Amino acid sequence: MKNKQAMELYIHIPFCKKKCNYCDFLSFSGKEYRYWDYLEALMRDIRRYGGHTVSTIYIGGGTPSAMPIGFYDKLFGCIRENFFLQPDAEVTIEANPGTLTAAKAVEYKRVGINRMSLGLQSTVDEELQTLGRIHTYTDFLKSFEIARKAGIANINVDLMMGIPGQTEESFKTTLSRVALLHPEHISAYMLMVEDGTPFQELYRTQPERFPNEEVVGNLYEMTVAFLAKKGYEQYEISNFSRGGYACKHNIGYWRRIPYLGIGLGASSLIDDTRYRVTTDLAEYLKELSYESEKLTMTDIKNETIILGLRLKEGISYSDLKEEFGEGFAGRTIARLGKYVEEGFMEHDYDRFYFTTKGYLVSNTILSELME
Ligand code: SF4
DSSP: OOOOSOEEEEEEEOBOSSOOTTOOSSOBSSOGGGHHHHHHHHHHHHHHHOOOEEEEEEEEESOGGGSOTTHHHHHHHHHHHHSEEEEEEEEEEEEOTTTOOHHHHHHHHHHTOOEEEEEEEOSOHHHHHHHTOSOOHHHHHHHHHHHHHHTOOOEEEEEEEOOTTOOHHHHHHHHHHHHHTOOSEEEEEEOOOOTTSHHHHHHHHOGGGSOOHHHHHHHHHHHHHHHHHTTOEEEETTEEESTTOSOHHHHHHHTTOOEEEESTTOEEEETTEEEEEOSOHHHHHHOOOEEEEEOOHHHHHHHHHHHHHHBTTOEEHHHHHHHHOHHHHHHHHHHHHHHHHTTSEEEETTEEEEOHHHHHTHHHHHHHHOO
16 A cells, blocks of 8 residues: 555544444444554554555544544544644544544644544434434534534534334434534435344335335435525535535545555555455454455446436536547437436536436436446
């Protein structure tokens, strides 16, 4: 993994207080005794791959805010010793209500964290219970206030559509309550029923508890319209921001800017090679092991289309031509024409992007567009 150009840095914290009922992310509960060993392993890898200029840092999980006081002081000390962090770097931490304290937020601010992503999901306590979250709406309000008081001026709130028992009315309540707080950024994701989760079993035995596709589609359309009215611009399928607060780190990911992933299961994209760190915690704590795969030109083209079309700005003929030549650019754009006719896409000169209706069926369309 040798490359000295500016890149984005992702750090994975694979620990949670309790596993949520829908979650298949790489995270474990009940492993508090591993926190400090894990920090040592992260610092081992940071030292190994130091030397880069870093434009953004994203600490994701898991629940990064579950880590004890002092964890991020040490981690950022190591990051600053080994990387050159650009002065205007966006530095995000994911935090979950129920784990964030005022002292932790003060530490985050002190080490240079300037953006917080709060995992709210819903403001309706019954829905939070169904999801198996550890927090209530009141806990979230406290966390939001703690973050603001600590001086975090850029806050994202994560919401979820498709929760069992959720209705258009209850989701409207959630959206309205969140908008009143004026976070700089809101992410609204659709619940996916993942293999091996308690929700898979719930879906198998009581599918009627889940809002159907039509209801979830309505929730999505309602979200786009509601947030637009409140001054949030949609810049990606699930992401909305007030002026200037789009997440730079994630935009970099969708534009295929090189990134270095540190930590269990983290992936990196460097020189069109994808690296994936082992997902075995015991192995990772002993030594860094990872797999790598050099992407083919077809992989790169497919990723460019799939990731580019997630963004509201979409993809353009001229960009594709510059990167891949006239043949591929012409072929791709010609295939988009029918989606424009069907109302799934719009275009502005040579730039094509999904409409709200198109985003709802984007998985199907993207699979049709793969080379
Ligand atoms: S807090 Fe997030 S990462 Fe942890 S179990 Fe719940 S959904 Fe998964």
